[in-house]
Amino acid sequence: MNTSIETLLERVGQRDGAAFRALYEAMAPKLLGVALRILKRREGAEDVVQDVFVKLWNGQAVFNAALGSGPAFLATIARNRALDLLRRQGGRAEAEDSGLEDLMDLTPSPEAVVADRSDLKALLGCMQHLTEGQRRAILAAYVDGASGEDIARKLAAPVGTVKSWIHRGLASIRECLGR
Amino acid sequence: MTTESERLAIEQALGNPSDEDRAAIATRLANEPGFAAEVSAWQYRLAPLAELVPPTAPGEALWERIAARTVQATPGSVVSFEDALATRTQALQTRVQRWRWATAAAAALAASLALAVVLRPGAVQGPAGQQFVGVINASGELPPLLVSVDLARGEFSVQPVGLKPQAGKDYELWAVPANAKPISLGVVAKPDKRAIDARAQINWSDPALLLAVTVEPTGGSPTGQPTTPPVYTGKLIAAE
Numbered sequence: 001m002n003t004s005i006e007t008l009l010e011r012v013g014q015r016d017g018a019a020f021r022a023l024y025e026a027m028a029p030k031l032l033g034v035a036l037r038i039l040k041r042r043e044g045a046e047d048v049v050q051d052v053f054v055k056l057w058n059g060q061a062v063f064n065a066a067l068g069s070g071p072a073f074l075a076t077i078a079r080n081r082a083l084d085l086l087r088r089q090g091g092r093a094e095a096e097d098s099g100l101e102d103l104m105d106l107t108p109s110p111e112a113v114v115a116d117r118s119d120l121k122a123l124l125g126c127m128q129h130l131t132e133g134q135r136r137a138i139l140a141a142y143v144d145g146a147s148g149e150d151i152a153r154k155l156a157a158p159v160g161t162v163k164s165w166i167h168r169g170l171a172s173i174r175e176c177l178g179r
Numbered sequence: 180m181t182t183e184s185e186r187l188a189i190e191q192a193l194g195n196p197s198d199e200d201r202a203a204i205a206t207r208l209a210n211e212p213g214f215a216a217e218v219s220a221w222q223y224r225l226a227p228l229a230e231l232v233p234p235t236a237p238g239e240a241l242w243e244r245i246a247a248r249t250v251q252a253t254p255g256s257v258v259s260f261e262d263a264l265a266t267r268t269q270a271l272q273t274r275v276q277r278w279r280w281a282t283a284a285a286a287a288l289a290a291s292l293a294l295a296v297v298l299r300p301g302a303v304q305g306p307a308g309q310q311f312v313g314v315i316n317a318s319g320e321l322p323p324l325l326v327s328v329d330l331a332r333g334e335f336s337v338q339p340v341g342l343k344p345q346a347g348k349d350y351e352l353w354a355v356p357a358n359a360k361p362i363s364l365g366v367v368a369k370p371d372k373r374a375i376d377a378r379a380q381i382n383w384s385d386p387a388l389l390l391a392v393t394v395e396p397t398g399g400s401p402t403g404q405p406t407t408p409p410v411y412t413g414k415l416i417a418a419e
Contacts, residue, residue: 017250020249020250021242021246021250024242024245025384026384026417028237028241028242029234029235029236029237029386030229030230030232030234032234032235032236032237033232033233033234033235034229034232036235037232045235046237046238046241049237049241049245050241050244050245050248053245053249054245054248054249057248057249057250058249067219067220067223068223068226069226069227071226071229071230072223072226072227072229073223073226075226075229076219076222076223076226078229079194079222079226079229080194080222083194083195117227117230119226119227120227120230123224123225123227123228124227138225139228139231141193141195142193142225142228143228143229143231143232145193145194145195146195147195148195148197166189166193167186167189170189170221171185173224174224177224
């Protein structure tokens with residue numbers, strides 16, 4: 001577990017301003033990266049980060065350690081918020097759609113590797129048992145918030161196949177994680 | 180395989196359900212108490228994937244905007260950056276509060292997922308209390324230089340590893356903040372510990388901060404700014 005982020009979240013819950021600023025310094029770049037990956041637009045992505053931090057301060061988003069790590073909690077609310085915004089915009093502009101990079105090139109950030117995040121290790125370990133198609137489809141769906149149609153175009157596979165890769169892959173991940 | 184309920188929970192967790200699924204999801208969210216929990220369980224299972232996305236430094240104005248709506252709107256909770264840094268440092272003390280160097284090559288850490296999962300460049304205690312740092316990269320080469328910054332002690336240390344001495348020249352280390360001129364951290368020739376010069380006002384925790392090494396005349400750049408392009412660059416990683 002990443003103790004420092006959880007500790008900061010707890011203190012932010014008590015409206016500790018210094019902890020709030022420290023949490024921002026530690027997590028804003030990561031959350032901005034997550035939102036930018038989905039929205040592809042800096043302005044909207046910064047709005048997402050702002051929204052996450054305002055919600056935290058106002059107690060509208062409350063961390064529950066039973067569900068996962070602090071960084072996982074923050075990434076989840078940032079991602080959900082970015083997807084909401086994307087939906088309200090009616091999706092990405094066509095020109096931006098082609099911007100999906102090859103996700104197989106992604107490796108964990110050095111910070112995450114050094115921090116020895118056990119949840120990340122377990123998940124990536126399980127993902128190695130997937131087929132390449134399953135892995136790429138799941139990464140595109142999660143990291144880019146890409147629809148089945150986007151992924152099908154990107155991977156040049158039928159939508160039905162992509163959906164099946166995602167669902168079989170996730171079933172395998174759940175079994176592997178054992179939770 | 181998965182049940183229909185599980186399938187819908189996954190679609191909702193991934194955030195891009197079809198219109199048809201969206202209606203079915205709304206019904207389940209309204210009628211099945213366990214369904215929302217299943218959606219959120221999937222989101223948490225997959226959330227570590229967010230670590231695969233490279234961080235992006237926010238613009239200066241973002242904190243101002245957030246602060247105006249939060250701490251500054253709450254009486255008695257205005258916070259200085261120094262307080263925040265002290266708080267973060269204190270929180271990190273539950274782990275290890277040192278910052279480590281990642282070479283540009285190590286930033287591309289382990290080309291395969293497999294390697295990244297199994298290995299980590301962590302520091303471990305040796306029998307005599309020594310500390311070790313491992314640098315892992317695709318080629319197995321040693322990095323030119325290791326730099327670590329200890330904010331709690333207010334010092335940083337440099338340790339040349341694969342740096343080849345050049346006759347009549349010195350290697351000089353620079354901190355390069357985003358949108359600002361490089362700040363010299365001095366010539367590096369041997370393992371050395373130095374106090375952080377607070378006057379230089381380097382924001383060590385800024386993920387955009389770059390470290391660079393240039394080849395300069397003996398004794399370092401005469402102008403106080405690099406006279407040649409960097410031969411090596413790298414970033415600091417927070418050790419947690």
